[in-house]
Amino acid sequence: xxxxxxxxxxxxxxxxxxxxxxxxxxxxxxxxxxxxxxxxxxxxxxxxxxxxxxxxxxxxxxxxxxxxxxxxxxxxxxxxxxxxxxxxxxxxxxxxxxxxxxxxxxxxxxxxxxxxxxxxxxxxxxxxxxx
Numbered sequence: 001x002x003x004x005x006x007x008x009x010x011x012x013x014x015x016x017x018x019x020x021x022x023x024x025x026x027x028x029x030x031x032x033x034x035x036x037x038x039x040x041x042x043x044x045x046x047x048x049x050x051x052x053x054x055x056x057x058x059x060x061x062x063x064x065x066x067x068x069x070x071x072x073x074x075x076x077x078x079x080x081x082x083x084x085x086x087x088x089x090x091x092x093x094x095x096x097x098x099x100x101x102x103x104x105x106x107x108x109x110x111x112x113x114x115x116x117x118x119x120x121x122x123x124x125x126x127x128x129x130x131x
Contacts (some may be wrong), residue, residue: 012057018071022052054063098129 029045038101058064088097095108098118102125107118120126 016068018068022048
């Protein structure tokens, strides 16, 4: 069965970031429709699923790659902001992040070292902070 599926998918575009986004969005809209019962949400989510499957089974690689590239360009700022926030939340357990009062450069300092003198690597300004 798996071999049969692999033969069927050979030469097809498959799943990319835009496809994942369409899948998540359609599932969210379907769940939201279950709560508030707006027929338009059901229609939109089913249309997104149809577009999703069209993209997955398409043999037009250039067209699908162009769509995905455009999606990535449009969402680059949002994705960068989210990844920065996620990285900062993960580092909060082990590090403090301070801004240099002179130039505004962010400086990462390990926690648990008491009061330390922090030197900015950009402007060489030195200031005292509690780690």
